[in-house]
Amino acid sequence: MNKKGLLIVISGPSGTGKGTVCKKLLQRNDFWISVSATTRAPRKGEVDGENYYFISKEEFIKRIDNEDFLEHAEVYGNYYGTPKSKVLEQIDNGKDVILEIDIQGALKVKENYHDGVFIFILPPSMEELKKRIINRGTETEESLMTRFKSAYKEINFVSKYNYAVVNDTVEEAVRKIECILIAEKCRVDRIKSTIFDSREGLIHEQFYD
Amino acid sequence: MNKKGLLIVISGPSGTGKGTVCKKLLQRNDFWISVSATTRAPRKGEVDGENYYFISKEEFIKRIDNEDFLEHAEVYGNYYGTPKSKVLEQIDNGKDVILEIDIQGALKVKENYHDGVFIFILPPSMEELKKRIINRGTETEESLMTRFKSAYKEINFVSKYNYAVVNDTVEEAVRKIECILIAEKCRVDRIKSTIFDSREGLIHEQFYD
Incomplete structure (x- = not known):
């Protein structure tokens, strides 16, 4: 009955496998995945409008002022953001939109779009998350601890979803x-x-005064 | 993760086929269906605890006073009610409980058990509902009108679900x-x-100060 699409925001701590979950969701359903805008230069093989919308810093800041981002952030001097107009256009056309995003980004989206469906991906257990982080290898015991503590803290944000x-x-x-x-x-x-x-629309006059 | 069962309240106007829907739900799932208590005499073939819990009027009134009904009503001098303790016992044991009930009953259950899942069954269209009511036959045009008007009004209650x-x-x-x-x-x-x-329960001490 509902003609509008849904905004589906999927996030969670690193190591929970949310990327794999989103990939499979897209394989099996006719969803539209939100593409971010960025001011960083395209890397080899990256396609504009597919991997990112590559725009200038000037253009990005203009769009911030126009409130055309559902969320945006600066990382190492580059801007990244979710273009509001692109997402809303799909939703208005009845398309469900997937947005895979970190927790900070998801919470900003929530401020700007209350009607979204906010889904938090949890690890089967904290023990399992520990294993997954360890199995990525190459990390020192200290950085393992930092990553694990950060995941532990991030899980608190589930209550916002x-x-x-x-x-x-x-x-x-x-x-x-x-x-x-x-x-x-x-x-x-x-x-x-x-x-x-x-x-x-459907009721016949004769049946209702 | 959640150990408690759900109370699933299914209702809607007559002619929407909610009975058939519940029957199929029960065939395919390990749900527990709530059995009503009544003060009316058992009919031939009816089994106590299966079709109804048959209890005396005195007992029924005592249970009303003890607030042991999620809802109750008097119909043609007989009492009917949904026993709270039986339902809560199943839910506490992790069992999902189905309650098929009319709209008035459902709204009373909602007052007494906010955690329920309240599902309203809609006809595909008002035209289709009209057809279904007509196809039951035997009704005069006047009673058809009354039934249809009542269904039309009942649909307004969907907003409470x-x-x-x-x-x-x-x-x-x-x-x-x-x-x-x-x-x-x-x-x-x-x-x-x-x-x-x-x-x-799962986090290891060494990973969190």
């Missing part, structure tokens, strides 16, 4: 996210106006 | 309800405490 999905197996996590989207499209808060519009 | 599911095909409606339940079990509001409990 609508849903938490444990990435036990990718298949299971993807299936749960697909269910969440079906459920969201049945939520009365989301579709109330559509229900009443269609009722008005 | 969490979810609306269009019963276009039973298979599709059941699939959506199953998704709603999976999604509800991922809702952060519902499982927040479990996430933090399991994190505390």
Whole structure:
């Protein structure tokens, strides 16, 4: 009944496998994935509008002033941001949009777009997360500790999200996210106006004074 | 992660096919269906504890005073009610409980159990509902009008529910309800405490000061 698409924001601490989950979600569904804008130079093989929208710093700052970002951040002197108009255009066309983003970015998106579906990917357990971080190898014991402590702290932000999905197996996590989207499209808060519009449109005069 | 079961309240106007939907849901899932208590005499073949809990009027009134009903009503001099303790016992044991109930009953349950999942079954269209009511036959044009007007008014109550599911095909409606339940079990509001409990339980001291 609902014609508008959903903005699906997927994030979580590093090591939870959210990238793999998003990849599989996109393989199995006709979603549109949000492409970020950046002021950094394109690397070899990167395509404008596919990997990023490559724009000048001047243009980026103009867009910040125009409030055309759902969120943006500066990293090592380069700007990165999620273009609001591109995302809203897809949503208005009834397309569901996936946004894979870090926790800080997700919380900024939430401020600017309350209607999003905010999904936090959790590791099966903290023990498992520890293993995954260790298995990436090459890290010193000290940096392991730092990464793990940071993941531990990040998990606190789950309380700001609508849903938490444990990435036990990718298949299971993807299936749960697909269910969440079906459920969201049945939520009365989301579709109330559509229900009443269609009722008005369909009812025959003779049946109601 | 969540050990508690869900209370799933399914209702909607007559003619929407909610009975068929519930039957199929029960066939495919390990749900517990709530059995009502009543003061009316058992009919031939009815089994106590299966069709109804048959109890005396005195006992019923005592239970009302003890607030042991999620909802109750008097119909033609007989009492009917949903026993709270039986339902909560199943939920505490991690079992999902289905309650198929009329709209008035559902709204009373909502007052007494906020954590329920309230699902409203909608007809595919008001035209289709009209057809279904007409196809039941035997009704005069006047009673048809009354039934249809009542269904029309009842649809307004959808705004008090969490979810609306269009019963276009039973298979599709059941699939959506199953998704709603999976999604509800991922809702952060519902499982927040479990996430933090399991994190505390699993984290190793050396990783967090």
